[in-house]
Amino acid sequence: MDSEVSHRQRRVAILGEHPEVRQLFGPCLQTALLGTVAVAAQLGFAATLSGAPWWLSLAAAYAVGAFLSYELNIIVHECSHNLVFRGSALNKVFGILLNVPGVLPSAIAFRHYHLLHHRFLGQPGMDADVPSRWVVALIGHGKLGKLMWLLTQPFTYGLINPMAVRPRIPVDGWLVANCVAVIGASAAVVYWLGPGALGYLALSAYFALGPHPTGAHILQEHIIFEGREETSSYYGPMNAFSINHGMHVEHHDFPTVAGPRLARLRAMAPSYYKDRFHHRSRFATLWRFVMDPRIDLDSRAIRAPVS
DSSP: OOTTHHHHHHHHHHHHHOGGGGGGBBOOTHHHHHHHHHHHHHHHHHHHTTTSOHHHHHHHIIIIIHHHHHHHHHHHHHHHTTOSSSSHHHHHHHHHHHHGGGSSOOHHHHHHHHHHHHHTTTOTTTOTTSOOHHHHHHHOSSHHHHHHHHHHHHHIIIIIHHHTOSSOOOOOHHHHHHHHHHHHHHHHHHHHHOHHHHHHHHHHHHHHHSSSTTTTHHHHHHSOSSSSOSOOEEOSGGGGTTTTTTOHHHHHHOTTBOGGGHHHHHHHSGGGTTTSOEESOHHHHHHHHHHOTTOSTTOSOOOOOOO
16 A cells, blocks of 8 residues: 555645645745744753753753754754755755754754655654554553653654664765764863753753653654544644644645645645644643553554565
């Protein structure tokens, strides 16, 4: 089965009824300004908190830094689809720049695994969003196991899951440049601002993918909470600053539409999206995942592995 048959069928149907959607295709340069501001803000907060007590850095990372780190991750995501600039090279360069406050190099690796995710949605061994069977078995169906998974989600999602993907990321100049830039920047932060500043950045990166409303997007996108649809959207206040990142059904339908234009896409073809299950609260998504015994890591559409 083609991994994106439902999204592809909806895309064809929408374009047949609403050919004006094609006007939304292509990069959105204004996202570059948003990303540049977010990098400056995150580094500015790191400098401000360089000598702060640990509890203040922890609170700031949760209340502010996680949202800035999330914003940077979203724009890296846009770069992976070449939706900030025209052409791959500029998007890769900008993605690396956005990754500078992220402590660990991830922009080029994310691009590799995310494009595979779109091509092989739900296929073990090809889609890094699909957890390994041993992870599913280890976490189980209980509240404590699911809570522990949320606490370790940045590591399982960012490190363990990609290890099961067979098309390994090539070690090329882009990957090396990403590693040099981010590790070098982290060393410079420690040298010029002190370890406290790096601690703030590391906590921000952790919360952005972990037990936080920003990290809830990993659950929202492809964990099935209700019905049988393999992809779900979030329509809530966080879309206002996250360039509509919650509109994940719309994104999979049209990966060539930049985030700032996804709301216009939905408005052009409302009948295709209005009656689908969707999330309205990221806190509620986290709570329900942990507390609802019917929802676990296996609550997703899994396709037969490619041979």
